[in-house]
Amino acid sequence: MTSAYAAVLFALALFAVPARAGERPAAIAAARAPTPVPDELLVRFKAEATAGPAGVAQRLGDRLQRALGARYAVVKLDAGKPLADALAAYRAMPEVEAVQPNYRYRFLAVPNDPLYPQLWALNNDGQPVEGGTPAAAIPGSDLDMERAWNEITDCTSVIVAVLDSGVNYLHQDLAGNLWDGTAAGFPLHGYDFLDDDNDPMPADAFGHGTHVAATIGAVGNNGLGVAGVCWRARIMALRIGDRRGATTARIVQAMQFAIEHGARIVNLSLGGSEHDPAFEAEVERARRLGVLVVTAAGNEGADNDDGASPFFPCDFPQDNVVCTAALDQSYNRASFSNFGAVSVDVGAPGTNILSAWPGRVRADDLRGWVRTGGWTEAVCNFNLGRLPALVNPASWCATPPGAYAADANDVAYKAFDLAGVRHARASFFRFLATEPDVDFLGYALSPAGGDPFAAGSVIALHSGSAGTRPIEESIDLDGCFTSSCTFGFRLQSNATVADRGVAIVGFRIDTVEPNANAYAVLQGTSMAAPHVAGVAALVWAYNPRYTYADVRAALIEGGEPVAALAGTTASGRAVNAFGALQYIAPPAGVAAVVR
């Protein structure tokens, strides 16, 4: 940079009006103001000034530090001279046109992770999110992470327990940020309370817990994938359920495990509508032991406080619970987010959230399957749009529909490369209408390839009818982790009555893979909570002597007032990481007498 160019930049900085001043609350705006160099001033002299900068500085007992072109100068103040006094003195000089402190600006901490630009929750510049739902965005509606990361990025002093569907601890963007439980006998970073073993890998390939964990603590600035709120973290992975949810028993066990093994923050991105004394007792025990519980407000768009639709653990009265509503990219409350002027504490980003996924998702368009008999590739109108389907008979979509053939033994199958995966699951929807207990739809699997009904094994049979409703199927593919695993359907019928038959829609295979580098976009208050848990971990790492109450106060009092949360949450604020770090908790238990 040339000195002339630098001088122009200095001059612009000196007299520019701050953009969009006053749009943020005063506390955060003040905290964001740059720090003045305590013994320096920037001075602009009038063009017609007779005395030069050095002479003016000398008359006031100071000295010229550096001239920035003909009319600008950095002045070094006399030792101990208050900045405010000096500003007043220079303003009073006839040669001086303007004066201001010489501010110190710091570079913002921006991680080099390639998907970071899509993480609007961490830094919202109005960007679209690939794979997300197109949405309006207001830049600046975010957690203000880049300013917070100037202060701290490392949360490894605080263990965060993720009680969820399991975590792919071999994901490339998480592997370095997991709790090391080896000494305690838990070398795989947690525990699986569903299967009662040491391995918290999501055995059903459901990625919710991996997504949540990476929002808190995906390895940041590693040139890979996304960045978590914490660039360095210690995530304790506790599997408490599968895709269908988790039960009281597993939650209670996992909370005890988390507390006993040193977790200070528990993330619970789940909820239910029944008051649950055992769960509440465990939250109370966590409170007594100083553990913060961050939870989701719920996704029904309901008022948790109206008495008609309570939502737990959000509604538990313990003050170690931080219940979180979801905000969208414009910092409106997300349409699905529950709220509650008493029970819901804060808001945080919860729409179009990109985070880690345990493995690849192989969406299949049901084309290119090997087919015999009446199996046909079709595009049918399901009243939700036209979707590709695999049907038997070919007239399944017609009005009126036809019927499958008598004495059918029709097979459709396809090969999938599942070599090297840890877990895999096929999901699809089926419409079925067959003669009950006589005609059957079967599923089969063959690790050796070929017709799985001939070379492999049948894993399920269905018969009868569920009316016009689709049934979601989720089939474990364990044992078929080869490069030519085949999955197939078979429609078998006898010689008598036939019915409408079968349609398969929306076939996909989800996997859990070692060294995974997969990501997905989700939304929900499930996604809002881990943003808060991550900020809580940052605050606690920054202030190791804080109690859970101090961390909670920092999250809330350091938050940013948001109109959409006023009257619908207890604080009316969205969590702001920089604000939370800047918030200084008044000392508790100190009495003072004012005379």
Add this chain to the structure above:
Amino acid sequence: MRRVRRLALALVLLAAVGAAGEGSASDAGSYVPREYIVTLAGADAVQVLHALYAEYGIERLQPLGEGRFLLRLARDPGIETLRAAAEASGRRVELARNFIYRYQR
């Protein structure tokens, strides 16, 4: 890309419609059938619970710590019957369903 998104949206809607279809009660309900969380203090808790509920066929009695147990019965007489039995014993026994919590995505 737009077509893929439309397909994804349709499948999500399909999932929402399909969720109320077939499936076990544990998929659709708010608690696990025949399972209870029982809280009973004391070193003899397991014996007491066996004595109280053996007639309903105890399939599982798993300690959960802090004096709590997961109780699964072969035949569920209902929570009020189980509570009445506990009250009659004179011991302070707390009973609740083993509730199901859903992820909020």
